[in-house]
Amino acid sequence: MGSGVEEGPEAIPHGGDLGAARRLFPAAPEPWIDLSTGINPVPYPLPPFEASALHRLPSPDDLARLKTAAAEAYGAPDADHVAAAPGTQILIEILPRLIARETRVAVVGPTYAEHAAAWTRGGHAVEVVPDLAGAEGAGVVVAVSPNNPDGRLFAPHELRRAVAPGGLAVLDQAFADLEAIEPAAPGPGLVVLRSFGKTFGLAGLRLGFALAEPALVARLEAALGPWAVSGPAIAAGCRALPDADWRRAAAAARGHDAARLDRMILRSCGRVIGGTVLFRTAVFGDAPGLFRRLGEAGLYVRRFPERPDELRFGLPPDKAAWCRLSRILK
Structure with missing residues (x-):
């Protein structure tokens, strides 16, 4: 007899699930080195939070300061063109609810x-x-630029050209902050998503932004409801977003790391087919075997069941992790 509960859709696999890694490779040495995400492995050096960020609700003025910092960092005209959210994932979930059903996407x-x-x-x-x-x-066109996992780039005007008149272009620039590309400014019929956590290595804070025309921003904020962004996330964003010097230094350092990772992959007979400065995607003659050897050594990389010859590598966080990866790739 059935349980009477309908089964939901199959969960989409994501990187960062070390519980799944431990179940796959229970004898692997600890600590695990998680290379399965595209998160900056060297986080922004946040100072301690003030107690008020934790014990009181964020005020409208706090949120306004965050939105102003985001507008300046991401090239939006002003704070009215910015919606702040607890990560870009919730914005990805909300946007479809604001568009008439049965639109071609x-x-x-x-x-x-x-x-x-x-x-x-x-x-x-x-x-x-x-x-x-x-x-x-199409009534809605969605593109990720740089794309995950191949690093393809899409210009805003190209998306706008593809969309039907009166439609919406969604440009997800989650991995754009550390790349040598121009930021995309919001405009009529264009919404741009930006990820704070990936760039600054603070994904657990859950902070992301949508840049859009003020009318769409207002609808997004209404759907999010009050106090959507936590006090600590607001404090972190207000501190880190204006720090352009740190971002420039991080872009240079992670670019050097990505080039180093490319060389290691090539030496292991892999072929790099794309990526960003925060992750590299490569093809291997025996990708499943390499995934297993890495897992048995306590290194978790991203695999793609629909493309079994590909593996995606995030950047190791320190010298010990680089050495451990190098030993397996050799």
């Missing part, structure tokens, strides 16, 4: 799978297309 892929899943849950006709030519005329 084209997601340029393969990419971050939550985009297509969220628009499907929202009752839309979703198609994953290989390029913007396949998205032509």
Whole structure:
């Protein structure tokens, strides 16, 4: 007899799940080195939080300061063009609810799978297309730039051209902050998503932004409700976002690390096919075997069941981790 409870959709696998890694490789040495995400392994040096950030609710003035810092950091005209949220994932979930159901949505892929899943849950006709030519005329076009996992870039004007008149272009720039590319400013029919946690290595704080026209920002904020962003996240954003010097230094350092990782992959007979300064994606002749050897050594990388010859590597955080990875890749 059935339980009477409907089963939900199969969960989308994500990086960072060390519980899953330990179940796959129970004899692996500790501590695990998690290379399965695209999060900066060298976090921003936050000072201690003031007690008030933890024991009182954030005020509208606190949120306004955060939105102003984000507008200046990301090239938005002003704070009215910024919606702050507890991570970009919740914005990915909310956007489909603000668009008329059964809209044709084209997601340029393969990419971050939550985009297509969220628009499907929202009752839309979703198609994953290989390029913007396949998205032509869609009511909503979604692209990640730089793309995860291949690093492809998409310009805002290219997305706008593909969208049907009156439609919406969604440009997810979660990995753009440390890349040598121009930030995308919001405009009519364009919403840009930016991730704070990946860039600053503070993903656990859960902070992200949507840059959009003020009318859409107001609808997003209404859907999020009051106090959507925590006091500690607001304090961290107000401190880190204006620190352009740290971002420039981090971009240079992580770019050096990405080049080092490329050399290690090449020496192990892998072929780098793309990525960003925070992760590299490569093809291997025996990717499943390499995934197993890495796992048995306590190194967790990202694999793709639908593309079994590919592995994605995040950046090691320190010398010991680099040495441990090097030993396996040799």
